[in-house]
Amino acid sequence: MQQWFETPPGRYLLAWERAEFERSVGDIFGYHALQxxxxxxxxxxxxxxxxxWLALQHAGEGAALHATxxxxxxxxxxxxxxxxxxxVVLPHSLELNTDPHATLREVERVLVPEGKVxxxxxxxxxxxGLRQRRAHLYRSLGFGEFFLPDAGEFIGYWRLRDWLRLxxxxxxxxxxGCYRPAMQSEKWLERTSWFDRAGDKWWPIFGAVYFIVAVKRVRGIKLIGKAWKTPAGIATAPVPIANRSVQSTYLEEQV
Structure with a gap:
């Protein structure tokens, strides 16, 4: 998605997401966080x-950005x-993943009780999203271009909430957020900036992007005061899991 985020709609979306993450992560306390x-x-x-930590699925994924x-x-x-x-933070990680269910299950496993995703x-x-679906139809007929990155599968808001609840x-x-029309022109995106104010008030669930904060609840556990736990970091070796092989490459350990 990196190339798309360099387009006018990509920069507009990225600016909204950056502000939202800044607002959300600042007051979350603990010892260990993973992106x-x-x-x-x-x-x-x-x-x-x-x-x-920043975890990637491919070693060269962040090379162009000098992100290690x-x-x-x-x-x-x-x-x-x-x-x-x-x-644990997942910025577009689920929709770009071939098995988003398995990723969510793994996030639930590594989070502490009352930990946040x-x-x-x-x-x-x-x-x-509607313009992207129309583009898929046009492409099946042999013409048209995608507006959004054609990678992975978009996951609906209520569908994801159901997965989290389970x-x-x-x-x-x-x-x-991001209610402006699906336009490639930066000039027209600026001219329709009033859509953001109207969208928050009149059609709040139809923003181009959504942002969910969820807490891992464990029955029978109630934390009072400061949570006690021994700080734990990266495992020295992948954790064995039944019927699953883990192959991970460590580039940097920051414990």
Whole structure:
């Protein structure tokens, strides 16, 4: 998606997401935070946890951005112990993943009770999503161009909330943004800036992108005061999981 984010609509979307991540991660406390994918956007820049990692699925993914990942790994088999991370951030990581369910299950495994996951996805039920579906129809007829990156599968907001609920996550907040029409022209995107104000008020669920913050709930556990736990970081070796082989390459360990 890196090339698309250099276009006018991509820069507009990226600016909204950067502001939203800055607002959301600043007050989340703990020891360990992990960003899965998208080296273009440093989602943990304004978070104050002492140990923060960027995980990518391919070693050269961040080379053009001079972004050095902490580790290269399969997102469905993270090399962290169970209940060891306080925050996991997925900026467009699910929709670009071949198995988003497995990635979410793995995020639930590595998060501590009351740990948080932040997910950002493109909204298929938006003007941008409708234009993308129309482009798919035109392409099947032999013409037309895609407006959004043709990578992965868009996941609907309510569908993702259902997935989270089945994994015992409780959605703390859901936000939509970027209501301007699907246009490539920066001039027309600027002229339609009033759509953002109107969209928040009149059609809030039809923004081009949505942002979910969810908390891992564990039955029978109630945290009072400061959570006690021994700081745990990256596992020295991938955690064995039944019927699953884990192959991870460590590029940098920051513990």
């Amino acid at each position: 899965l994918g998208m080296p273009l956007l440093d989602t943990l820049e304004h978070n104050r946890m002492p140990h923060k 990942p902490s580790l290269v790994t399969d997102f469905s088999a993270l090399p962290f112990e169970e209940n060891s991370l306080d925050l 932040i997910i950002c996805c493109l909204n298929p039920a938006s003007l941008w 994994l015992s996550f409780e959605v703390e907040s859901g936000t939509f």
